[in-house]
Amino acid sequence: MRWIAMGVLIVSLFAILFIVIKKKLGLGWLTVFGTHLVLATLGIYLVNYSGLMTSVYIPLNPITIGTVTVLGLPGVALLYGLKLYLIGS
Numbered sequence: 624m625r626w627i628a629m630g631v632l633i634v635s636l637f638a639i640l641f642i643v644i645k646k647k648l649g650l651g652w653l654t655v656f657g658t659h660l661v662l663a664t665l666g667i668y669l670v671n672y673s674g675l676m677t678s679v680y681i682p683l684n685p686i687t688i689g690t691v692t693v694l695g696l697p698g699v700a701l702l703y704g705l706k707l708y709l710i711g712s
Contacts, residue, residue, distance in 0.1 A: 656692075663691035666699055679706050 643652075667681050667688065681687055681702050691698035 659692045660688065663688050663698070666691055666696065667702075670699055670703070676703065679703055681706060 664683065667683055670676060671680055671683075681699070687702055690702060694701060
């Protein structure tokens with residue numbers, strides 16, 4: 624099972640490299656993605672420690688950061704709503 628996962632990761636890496644080289648994207652997209660990642664982390668951190676919503680804590684993990692990176696500020700609202708709906712206040 625470990626070899627299958629390693630194979631999938633290697634194939635994915637080569638596919639990403641192929642797309643970057645073929646489309647001549649350069650490294651600009653990496654800077655934009657990194658900026659979004661940092662801003663998503665800061666957004667979740669500010670929501671957790673601002674004191675505005677003391678009853679809910681959104682954990683900082685790759686899933687929540689990825690959600691907020693892709694969806695932006697509505698992603699924080701989505702996570703907040705899911706936390707309230709699934710776990711309750």
